[in-house]
Amino acid sequence: MDDSHDTTSIARRERKATSTPTDSPTADSADASPTSRRKNQEAWQLQKAALKEKFPDGWQPRKRLSPDALAGIRALNAQFPETYTTEALADKFQVSSEAIRRILKSHWRPSSLEEEDRQQRWFRRGKQVWEQKAALGIKPPQRWRVEGVARDPGYHEWSRKASQREREWEEEENRKYRAYLDKKKRKKTEFTKGW
Structure with a gap:
């Protein structure tokens, strides 16, 4: 059991020795490709770099959600994770998927x-x-x-005048239609009298 521990520590020492920046000329070199740097980074570093690239000025969402909406998002996702995925919640609350991801990820809760x-x-x-x-x-x-x-109190006056105009227009249209029907009826009676 001690032998496996010794071999592990030896392997660690060998990795440390090979990964020191003084031994490796490419570590200091500006020619190191971004892909080789990405391979050495951890997942959170990759995500941080991607977010920095996507939001150079920092995260500034256009739409803000109320505390009640935030609690509702967390509750829906906790109770029905298959139904209320990040994309489904983003569509329902009309915000970006990134905003929903950040809401679900955060564990901060306010004091009373x-x-x-x-x-x-x-x-x-x-x-x-x-x-x-x-x-x-x-x-x-x-x-x-x-x-x-x-x-605005002026709105009610404007609304009253608009409804009055609408009523007058409707009455005029009804009067014209009745006149048209009467004219049509008179023509029909004149036509039948002529036979």
Whole structure:
């Protein structure tokens, strides 16, 4: 048993001796190919290099998900991993597969104070988003209307005038159609009287 340990340590010493940069002229050389460097790297180093190449300015996703959505993603993947794969979750939540991969990989969980702070920030963000949408004339959901987010008061006047115009147009179309039917009916009666 001690012999196998000795041979292992001898093999390790031989590998260390052959892999030292001073003995190998190609280790210091700028001519070393990227593929030979990749072979010597570990998996996490390869992935880090690939992500650096893919995101040179760092990871900056365009769409941010709420804490509730993050918890939902983790729960769906944990309960139904065959159904809710990374690609399926990316399609469902309309984010990149890389974002889902990072969400599932992370093990950080907020403390109760951090969680409360996050919920307050997302509430303020939601209110701000719906205030902007309400300014454009989009009706906010009831949750935000209760919080005081409402459309521009001028919107209601515009909406009333638009519905009035629509009603008038519809009445005019009905009047024209009735006149057309009456004219057609008179022609038919004149035609039958002529026989």
